[in-house]
Amino acid sequence: MRPTVHDIAAAAGVSLATVDRVLNQRPGVRLVTREKVEEAIRQIGYIRDVAAANLAKGRVYPLVFIVPTGDNSFMHGLRFEVNQAILRASIERTDIRVVEVPAFDVPALVAALDALQGQDIAGVALVATDAPEVRAAVGRLVSERIPVVTLVSDLTDSARHHYAGIDNIAAGRTAARLLGRFLGGHDGDITVLAGSMLVRDHRERLQGFSAVMAQEFPKLRLLPVLEGRDDPERTQSLISRALSENKNIIGIYSLGAGNRGLIAALKAVRPERELTVVVHELTQHTRTALLDGTIDAVLNQDAGHEVRSAIRVMKATADGQAVIADQERIRLDIFLKDNLP
Amino acid sequence: MRPTVHDIAAAAGVSLATVDRVLNQRPGVRLVTREKVEEAIRQIGYIRDVAAANLAKGRVYPLVFIVPTGDNSFMHGLRFEVNQAILRASIERTDIRVVEVPAFDVPALVAALDALQGQDIAGVALVATDAPEVRAAVGRLVSERIPVVTLVSDLTDSARHHYAGIDNIAAGRTAARLLGRFLGGHDGDITVLAGSMLVRDHRERLQGFSAVMAQEFPKLRLLPVLEGRDDPERTQSLISRALSENKNIIGIYSLGAGNRGLIAALKAVRPERELTVVVHELTQHTRTALLDGTIDAVLNQDAGHEVRSAIRVMKATADGQAVIADQERIRLDIFLKDNLP
DNA sequence: AAATTTTTGATTTACGTACATCAGAAATGG
DNA sequence: CCATTTCTGATGTACGTAAATCAAAAATTT
Numbered sequence: 001m002r003p004t005v006h007d008i009a010a011a012a013g014v015s016l017a018t019v020d021r022v023l024n025q026r027p028g029v030r031l032v033t034r035e036k037v038e039e040a041i042r043q044i045g046y047i048r049d050v051a052a053a054n055l056a057k058g059r060v061y062p063l064v065f066i067v068p069t070g071d072n073s074f075m076h077g078l079r080f081e082v083n084q085a086i087l088r089a090s091i092e093r094t095d096i097r098v099v100e101v102p103a104f105d106v107p108a109l110v111a112a113l114d115a116l117q118g119q120d121i122a123g124v125a126l127v128a129t130d131a132p133e134v135r136a137a138v139g140r141l142v143s144e145r146i147p148v149v150t151l152v153s154d155l156t157d158s159a160r161h162h163y164a165g166i167d168n169i170a171a172g173r174t175a176a177r178l179l180g181r182f183l184g185g186h187d188g189d190i191t192v193l194a195g196s197m198l199v200r201d202h203r204e205r206l207q208g209f210s211a212v213m214a215q216e217f218p219k220l221r222l223l224p225v226l227e228g229r230d231d232p233e234r235t236q237s238l239i240s241r242a243l244s245e246n247k248n249i250i251g252i253y254s255l256g257a258g259n260r261g262l263i264a265a266l267k268a269v270r271p272e273r274e275l276t277v278v279v280h281e282l283t284q285h286t287r288t289a290l291l292d293g294t295i296d297a298v299l300n301q302d303a304g305h306e307v308r309s310a311i312r313v314m315k316a317t318a319d320g321q322a323v324i325a326d327q328e329r330i331r332l333d334i335f336l337k338d339n340l341p
Numbered sequence: 342m343r344p345t346v347h348d349i350a351a352a353a354g355v356s357l358a359t360v361d362r363v364l365n366q367r368p369g370v371r372l373v374t375r376e377k378v379e380e381a382i383r384q385i386g387y388i389r390d391v392a393a394a395n396l397a398k399g400r401v402y403p404l405v406f407i408v409p410t411g412d413n414s415f416m417h418g419l420r421f422e423v424n425q426a427i428l429r430a431s432i433e434r435t436d437i438r439v440v441e442v443p444a445f446d447v448p449a450l451v452a453a454l455d456a457l458q459g460q461d462i463a464g465v466a467l468v469a470t471d472a473p474e475v476r477a478a479v480g481r482l483v484s485e486r487i488p489v490v491t492l493v494s495d496l497t498d499s500a501r502h503h504y505a506g507i508d509n510i511a512a513g514r515t516a517a518r519l520l521g522r523f524l525g526g527h528d529g530d531i532t533v534l535a536g537s538m539l540v541r542d543h544r545e546r547l548q549g550f551s552a553v554m555a556q557e558f559p560k561l562r563l564l565p566v567l568e569g570r571d572d573p574e575r576t577q578s579l580i581s582r583a584l585s586e587n588k589n590i591i592g593i594y595s596l597g598a599g600n601r602g603l604i605a606a607l608k609a610v611r612p613e614r615e616l617t618v619v620v621h622e623l624t625q626h627t628r629t630a631l632l633d634g635t636i637d638a639v640l641n642q643d644a645g646h647e648v649r650s651a652i653r654v655m656k657a658t659a660d661g662q663a664v665i666a667d668q669e670r671i672r673l674d675i676f677l678k679d680n681l682p
Numbered sequence: 683a684a685a686t687t688t689t690t691g692a693t694t695t696a697c698g699t700a701c702a703t704c705a706g707a708a709a710t711g712g
Numbered sequence: 713c714c715a716t717t718t719c720t721g722a723t724g725t726a727c728g729t730a731a732a733t734c735a736a737a738a739a740t741t742t
Contacts, residue, residue, distance in 0.1 A: 055390075336515055
């Protein structure tokens with residue numbers, strides 16, 4: 001049987017009340033006594049029964065998710081997963097609130113973060129926009145001892161406790177190698193399609209992609225990045241024009257959202273033109289396109305895993321508990337036609 | 342606040358004791374009363390607080406992991422992860438026992454399973470050997486209402502509650518597509534290296550691999566499968582001989598363990614011979630080989646995820662609770678040089 | 683040494699559920 | 713209608729921890 005508070009009391013030769021004072025850092029314990037108790041805790045290897053403690057405290061974890069508005073399917077999926085988590089809220093003793101903030105709107109994000117100051121909150125998860133003001137606002141929350149987790153998009157050099165998302169540089173590198181290898185030793189041009197170069201994840205993906213391309217596939221030339229702004233129509237016309245103007249394009253890397261337009265453009269040139277295409281985010285559209293051969297590989301991050309991981313980490317951080325690091329590593333999923341879930 | 346047993350009692354107009362009798366299916370409740378209570382439970386949407394219930398019951402989950410002996414690195418890794426889970430046992434209210442059984446020894450596996458009958462066990466996880474006797478033994482445990490989860494290797498048409506492992510057919514198909522695409526339109530022979538064709542996962546991987554190869558890459562010819570029996574030395578000599586006897590080999594798929602021998606054989610012919618190699622299981626050896634370019638892709642299943650998932654599922658099944666299906670899907674990891682963890 | 687402050691102990695209640703006991707009520711049998 | 717069986721209610725204890733209260737003991741100050 002695992003040791004309880006009673007065992008500590010007995011081992012330390014003090015009363016239960018004193019043990020409780022030490023465990024919950026309440027005042028009124030002499031230093032020597034406190035040390036005696038802490039020694040006993042270590043000696044007998046006491047571990048607090050979190051479930052029982054939460055029961056006694058009536059503990060709930062008020063969590064806040066700050067997610068961008070915007071209608072690209074990835075963010076839709078993310079909000080869907082947060083809503084799924086809300087359905088499990090009572091079981092998991094969480095109380096999840098969602099705050100929507102316009103995408104890329106730094107002042108709005110900062111305002112949303114600052115509005116949480118002083119509130120009784122067990123954790124904040126945010127899709128970060130990488131700006132100094134956001135970094136500062138996160139710092140203010142952290143200094144108030146509020147656990148902060150970045151979700152999907154990280155914040156460089158910030159005080160955030162954890163990042164629940166993929167390594168975007170590695171994702172870009174992986175895309176480059178897939179595309180490079182799939183194209184064999186062929187010669188030609190590669191088009192990169194991004195949502196916007198203002199987003200950190202897109203910049204990082206491009207950075208990784210370019211690095212591997214330059215280093216390992218010198219026969220493939222990178223064309224200037226096209227910015228589709230996650231807009232299907234704009235994307236479609238950009239790609240269509242690029243393809244008709246440049247017959248040397250043999251590969252496409254789409255590192256952002258807005259793949260619907262890309263797929264439409266591809267279908268238009270499809271039987272004649274041979275193209276190898278790697279895209280990000282598994283959606284209904286990309287899944288279908290992968291199955292019918294319009295695209296060749298999909299890189300994905302599992303929004304459900306990210307949300308659940310963020311919740312676990314926020315709760316653990318709030319309790320000062322350790323997390324299973326390996327379990328919380330968000331993996332880059334590579335989907336080919338054959339291993340779709 | 343979420344409703345409690347007291348709320349049910351009030352809503353149904355019965356006493357707490359009666360609610361308890363209904364909830365825990367104890368005898369001594371008239372049918373009409375029982376239905377009244379069940380209706381109230383539905384009405385107010387009561388959900389049992391599992392943490393509090395476990396506390397009251399002093400519940401621990403005695404779990405048994407049946408894993409094969411044998412020294413290949415994947416099984417080592419699996420046992421390591423089970424041991425990690427044992428370290429967390431007290432926190433998670435589990436009491437994990439490991440039973441080792443000689444690999445491929447059906448009678449021994451059946452004996453191990455049957456030995457569990459009648460014991461107070463909250464769940465069994467086994468690396469299944471696909472045989473009718475095993476299927477029957479699993480059926481006996483299931484009919485005793487013991488949750489059974491297959492781990493890594495599944496059992497066809499059995500009564501097991503859950504399978505915590507990857508889809509091996511899909512893994513084989515994925516390997517084929519990777520290899521086929523990496524080889525561009527080239528012409529040549531492909532060697533498949535297996536541990537033993539007696540194992541179901543290996544057979545399934547081969548099945549998926551052959552199917553995609555035949556259908557989509559007709560220029561690549563599959564050579565007869567080499568069985569390395571997970572023995573590095575045997576594997577090395579098999580591969581070395583095959584490579585020297587057949588200069589047409591341009592690709593290798595290693596679908597089992599024993600990659601150390603393969604890597605050694607590859608290194609011996611490396612600078613001269615161009616080979617595209619896809620292997621299974623990320624280990625220290627395959628990781629290094631991936632980084633130095635000896636192999637091109639590693640398919641992997643995360644043993645840690647499998648073990649943790651199996652535990653969650655066994656606990657949930659024992660409690661008659663639902664699992665988050667999406668969370669328990671074990672994914673096939675594809676590692677290239679660039680996305681290693 | 684007395685007065686004061688600080689520490690400590692003892693005890694109680696609570697969280698939501700499980701489980702046991704016993705008395706009393708209702709239903710059923712004859 | 714009484715005896716018997718079956719059901720129901722009331723109540724208490726327990727699980728491991730939190731938190732509060734009050735009294736008693738020790739340490740500190742005057």
